[in-house]
Amino acid sequence: xxxxxxxxxxxxxxxxxxxxxxxxxxxxxxxxxxxxxxxxxxxxxxxxxxxxxxxxxxxxxxxxxxxxxxxxxxxxxxxxxxxxxxxxxxxxxxxxxxxxxxxxxxxxxxxxxxxxxxxxxxxxxxxxxxxxxxxxxxxxxxxxxxxxxxxxxxxxxxxxxxxxxxxxxxxxxxxxxxxxxxxxxxxxxxxxxxxxxxxxxxxxxxxxxxxxxxxxxxxxxxxxxxxxxxxxxxxxxxxxxxxxxxxxxxxxxxx
Amino acid sequence: xxxxxxxxxxxxxxxxxxxxxxxxxxxxxxxxxxxxxxxxxxxxxxxxxxxxxxxxxxxxxxxxxxxxxxxxxxxxxxxxxxxxxxxxxxxxxxxxxxxxxxxxxxxxxxxxxxxxxxxxxxxxxxxxxxxxxxxxxxxxxxxxxxxxxxxxxxxxxxxxxxxxxxxxxxxxxxxxxxxxxxxxxxxxxxxxxxxxxxxxxxxxxxxxxxxxxxxxxxxxxxxxxxxxxxxxxxxxxxxxxxxxxxxxxxxxxxxxxxxxxxxxxxxxxxxxxxxxxxxxxxxxxxxxxxxxxxxxxxxxxxxxxxxxxxxxxxxxxxxxxxxxxxxxxxxxxxxxxxxxxxxxxxxxxxxxxxxxxxxxxxxxxxxxxxxxxxxxxxxxxxxxxxxxxxxxxxxxxxxxxxxxxxxxxxxxxxxxxxxxxxxxxxxxxxxxxxxxxxxxx
Numbered sequence: 001x002x003x004x005x006x007x008x009x010x011x012x013x014x015x016x017x018x019x020x021x022x023x024x025x026x027x028x029x030x031x032x033x034x035x036x037x038x039x040x041x042x043x044x045x046x047x048x049x050x051x052x053x054x055x056x057x058x059x060x061x062x063x064x065x066x067x068x069x070x071x072x073x074x075x076x077x078x079x080x081x082x083x084x085x086x087x088x089x090x091x092x093x094x095x096x097x098x099x100x101x102x103x104x105x106x107x108x109x110x111x112x113x114x115x116x117x118x119x120x121x122x123x124x125x126x127x128x129x130x131x132x133x134x135x136x137x138x139x140x141x142x143x144x145x146x147x148x149x150x151x152x153x154x155x156x157x158x159x160x161x162x163x164x165x166x167x168x169x170x171x172x173x174x175x176x177x178x179x180x181x182x183x184x185x186x187x188x189x190x191x192x193x194x195x196x197x198x199x200x201x202x203x204x205x206x207x208x209x210x211x212x213x214x215x216x217x218x219x220x221x222x223x224x225x226x227x228x229x230x231x232x233x234x235x236x237x238x239x240x241x242x243x244x245x246x247x248x249x250x251x252x253x254x255x
Numbered sequence: 256x257x258x259x260x261x262x263x264x265x266x267x268x269x270x271x272x273x274x275x276x277x278x279x280x281x282x283x284x285x286x287x288x289x290x291x292x293x294x295x296x297x298x299x300x301x302x303x304x305x306x307x308x309x310x311x312x313x314x315x316x317x318x319x320x321x322x323x324x325x326x327x328x329x330x331x332x333x334x335x336x337x338x339x340x341x342x343x344x345x346x347x348x349x350x351x352x353x354x355x356x357x358x359x360x361x362x363x364x365x366x367x368x369x370x371x372x373x374x375x376x377x378x379x380x381x382x383x384x385x386x387x388x389x390x391x392x393x394x395x396x397x398x399x400x401x402x403x404x405x406x407x408x409x410x411x412x413x414x415x416x417x418x419x420x421x422x423x424x425x426x427x428x429x430x431x432x433x434x435x436x437x438x439x440x441x442x443x444x445x446x447x448x449x450x451x452x453x454x455x456x457x458x459x460x461x462x463x464x465x466x467x468x469x470x471x472x473x474x475x476x477x478x479x480x481x482x483x484x485x486x487x488x489x490x491x492x493x494x495x496x497x498x499x500x501x502x503x504x505x506x507x508x509x510x511x512x513x514x515x516x517x518x519x520x521x522x523x524x525x526x527x528x529x530x531x532x533x534x535x536x537x538x539x540x541x542x543x544x545x546x547x548x549x550x551x552x553x554x555x556x557x558x559x560x561x562x563x564x565x566x567x568x569x570x571x572x573x574x575x576x577x578x579x580x581x582x583x584x585x586x587x588x589x590x591x592x593x594x595x596x597x598x599x600x601x602x603x604x605x606x607x608x609x610x611x612x613x614x615x616x617x618x619x620x621x622x623x624x625x626x627x628x629x630x631x632x633x634x635x636x637x638x639x640x641x642x643x644x645x646x647x648x649x650x651x652x653x654x655x656x657x658x659x660x661x662x663x664x665x666x667x668x669x670x671x672x673x674x675x676x677x678x679x680x681x682x683x684x685x686x687x688x689x690x691x692x693x694x695x696x
Contacts, residue, residue, distance in 0.1 A: 053648075053652045054648075054651070054652065055652075056644070056648065076651070076656075077651040077652050078651040078652075078654055078655055078656045078657070078660075080652075081651065081652055081653055081654035082654040086652070086653070087652055089649065089652075092649070093643075093646050093648075093649035095646060095649070095650070095663070095664065095667055096667055096668070096671055097666070097667030097668055097669070097670040097671040097674070098663055098664070098666065098667035098670075102663075103650075103653070103663065106655060106659060106663055107653040107654050107655060110653075110654040110655050110656065110659060111654055144667065165653065165654065
């Protein structure tokens with residue numbers, strides 16, 4: 001079992017609102033690996049993130065996505081999350097009147113069997129612990145989810161949620177954008193701590209910029225252009241991108 | 256003479272007033288004459304555009320409550336639903352229980368009694384506080400001339416509540432009023448008069464409950480609240496009547512100089528519920544927060560009609576009414592901010608938000624402004640929307656199933672109102688009822 005990939009995507013085509021965005025994407029993540037997908041705006045990075053999380057507007061038209069041996073595309077969004085696929089949103093949604101603590105407690109409860117109740121003391125300890133890690137004020141947990149948050153607070157809130165819900169596969173959709181260097185360091189540290197606690201955690205970082213990769217070391221870097229991966233390699237790919245820009249990769253390999 | 260029926264007529268008024276002082280009999284008969292000459296509101300009137308009384312109110316079929324109502328009743332003989340509701344009312348400065356139009360129980364902390372606080376039934380007050388009633392009952396706060404049903408209530412009230420808080424007295428805990436209606440096919444008229452004298456402070460929670468009815472029962476409540484200079488009043492109406500009830504609550508609040516007069520209207524029960532609330536800011540520095548929360552289901556029809564009258568300068572009012580709708584329910588919000596000439600430096604806000612949870616429910620929202628002063632800050636806003644799919648996806652992407660996600664959103668949506676009104680017991684009680692409703696299907 002140990003060598004079954006966490007995520008295996010083969011020749012994935014997908015569309016949103018009848019426009020094909022993903023055009024034959026291949027990707028494989030094994031346990032404990034960190035992958036980064038880099039690409040210019042409009043390359044389909046965020047589409048991939050939303051599709052993997054199960055957004056109903058994004059439709060796979062062909063290809064396959066297998067998560068821990070199961071057909072991910074057959075699962076509803078909530079089922080995927082309970083199975084361990086969690087997306088940190090690029091644009092987190094505001095939910096007035098619902099506190100972060102309340103929301104997270106409900107999410108933890110959703111992972112338990114029907115006759116089980118969240119242990120509130122354990123939950124509170126975990127929450128305080130994770131918030132300290134992210135250098136958040138304790139009052140943050142009582143604020144309504146993303147309501148009136150700054151861009152940086154929203155992104156930190158996303159990482160807090162992931163840290164509380166113990167994913168097997170963390171998808172970070174441009175979590176680095178809108179963060180200043182200090183916040184970026186804190187978020188990166190939290191991701192690294194999550195990995196120390198769970199060495200099997202697989203992480204897919206979707207980003208426009210190379211700088212986040214200075215803090216979270218990827219095992220693999222992929223370049224995505226026009227809905228497909230056009231180049232894969234080690235961290236050196238990111239460095240090359242930084243120096244040369246995306247121009248070099250405009251034309252998909254083999255086209 | 257619209258609305259005169261075999262039960263609701265001048266003879267009934269005279270019978271009620273038979274043993275009452277002359278001034279009160281005259282006041283009732285005057286109110287009755289106003290009722291008689293005022294036409295029944297039709298949907299041609301802006302204020303009744305979406306609530307058609309000719310289809311929702313069965314005035315002709317309603318009888319009055321029995322004349323020989325009990326004046327006291329032991330707690331163990333209260334209906335179970337009423338007892339359950341009251342058990343949660345810990346922390347009270349006093350209690351009053353009204354059943355089928357008669358007050359059957361009153362208590363008040365000794366300490367407050369010694370300080371001169373009065374919490375009593377109106378019937379008793381006719382004997383004990385005659386001069387006070389003569390001055391205040393259905394006079395400057397809610398006179399019969401306010402409207403057809405305000406007049407009917409002033410003519411036919413059988414009992415009600417009088418609360419007086421003397422100058423400077425601080426009542427720390429809320430007065431808890433529980434009102435129960437058990438009889439179908441009847442019209443009940445109750446009045447509430449609250450006077451907070453200068454610099455006093457009090458909160459008041461009125462919970463209105465009933466069984467389900469197979470024939471319509473009509474419950475009319477006239478509420479008069481006067482907050483004198485610097486007084487602080489919090490008034491809560493929690494309407495949890497059963498199906499078949501037509502609940503009409505007509506409230507007018509007068510806030511004098513530097514007074515704070517906050518209200519919360521929660522509408523959850525009854526088949527038809529209409530709330531008329533008029534907040535008058537009569538003294539400079541007066542302030543009113545006006546909150547409303549409704550959760551309609553099945554074929555319930557709720558109509559909230561509010562008015563913020565800024566008559567004095569430097570006054571502030573802030574209204575937030577939020578409602579969720581299920582089933583084939585229908586809600587109406589109509590609110591007006593009126594800033595009178597000379598009411599400079601008014602701050603007045605009005606927001607109504609509706610969340611539609613079913614394809615068959617409908618909410619109408621009609622905010623309005625009328626401003627005759629030039630140095631004011633006013634805003635109004637209204638929304639009618641459905642659950643946002645992006646919000647649901649966000650919640651589901653954390654592992655909540657669709658139903659859990661919907662519940663959380665509704666809870667948060669309505670909870671915003673309760674968060675602004677942190678009155679002991681009320682928030683917990685209303686939250687629990689909302690939880691039950693959300694968990695029901």
